[in-house]
Amino acid sequence: MSKVTVVGAGVIGLSVAHELAAAGHQVSVVASRDASASVSSVAAAIWFPHDVEVSGAVVDSGRVTYQRLEELARDPGTGVRMRTGTVLTRRPDPDLSWTRAVPHHERLAGGAGVRCTVPLVETDLYLGWLRASALALGVRMRTAEVRSVTKLLREDEPDALVVAAGLGSAALLGDDTESFPIRGQVVRLANPGLTEWFIDGDNPGGLTYMVPRGNDVVCGGTGEVGSWDEQIDPRIESGILSRVVALVPELAGQPVLSRAVGLRPARSRVRVEKVAGHDRPVFACYGHGGAGFTLSWGDAIRITELVGRVAE
Template structure:
């Protein structure tokens, strides 16, 4: 079921500055959101709850989006700038923690271990994360000498994205299927561009780059927590149990555009994952997928004027779309 109560929006936005007269008309607007992944849907829901008339233009149904591939643990991976990411992430952490009380959302709070491979790890992402502490020796995976323990939201996107879409529908958001080739194709008083890698060509921005990520999903043998080994000697590795399956990854190949799983890459992922979590050995493969993270030097969240109409850019979230979604959506609503 969609949420029955409105999650609170953030305070005054601190991203791009509004034009001096931009607040003169703060009544309902006709808003077109371009993008049907987790960022676009969250923006649409926040805008609808703010009283606007909203349409989502989506090139693909939610199962075909990059958001559907994500392991979707709250973690600000490949996203900048730090100050804004921490602010947006804190808002999302608060909202997702509340949503975890409702099983229908697909959000769960799960403990886990962030593995350290250097004597002084950079824990820049921990401000605002409750219960952060050093991992005890028995909490470390084989071969790891140190780590950080905390409890974070884990989002099963197979449940969360349809829950989010249902929330949008209940709030009166209309869905328009089809790829948008240019902004002048889209009607509305305001346009929000939140189409991930598809955003750049709409705003004449060539700074975006795909970062390919491959995952394999195994049957869950009853794991109690996640493991993230970002600097492992054999490559990025994460093991994220979701109850019905365990998402094992991954890769981060900048510039790669292929979407077909590579069996050799999968074998390497499984080898690394089973080395970290031996309980995974012998578990059957349930599914596999490849997604293209929408990376950019920094997340672009600002209000523009294009063709005499306000346009709000909200893209470039890297591997942190779910992690930043509610914070960014609140700021988008403020800019609209």
């Protein structure tokens, strides 16, 4: 057993802490805000590698996460559901490499898209379940602003440290110029009884998706690269609703339940690796873009394996 500190309490940080504790490590999580206030809570949280380079490692992590979430869907208390829907394609040569991780999928006639069954996460339920599960494994959590990896190593004296703080990770590590935000805006409508989702990433009007959950439907969205603006834009919301209703007329006139903006923690590629330049092992696990829930368990296992090699 080794003592490990994890920085970050979003879906990535909590998943990493959970897997490290399950492997027998003594784990502490420190973050400036808990999961309910993180960008993870804003996500539509459907399994799909959005705003991330779909590399072989991403497909592998996505497959592992798909399998774990499919298992968790057997327990309604986790907030995970298996749902069927459609990824629309409007290009003649769409990248469908992600389908290698999806056991149940089929191409639509004429290349109009892919119909598949994937995990869907109700963020409030799932993040609460994940936090409780980590605590049950002995993970300790505290709220604090982390401004320096060096200072945290000195104060916590861990055997290893994992930086999984989303957009804040690059500044903490100080060796990364490849990270950037992608602004995502959503509006949540009352659910008139829909169960099937869709994603239309190449819609001429802009990114469009609709993800029905229990009592609401998450409608989006935007993909504004480099924007740090977290304010609701009524003009953008109007465009989102117009595009979504054009594809799903049943949503016309449904009341708005809530609105949100989140900044996806993007990077040229996901960073899951040991970081050089520290007197103790430091690992990075961030840059997941809009695929945090999609890659969470796979990358948590990758980090656990890296820490385990050091602890041997």
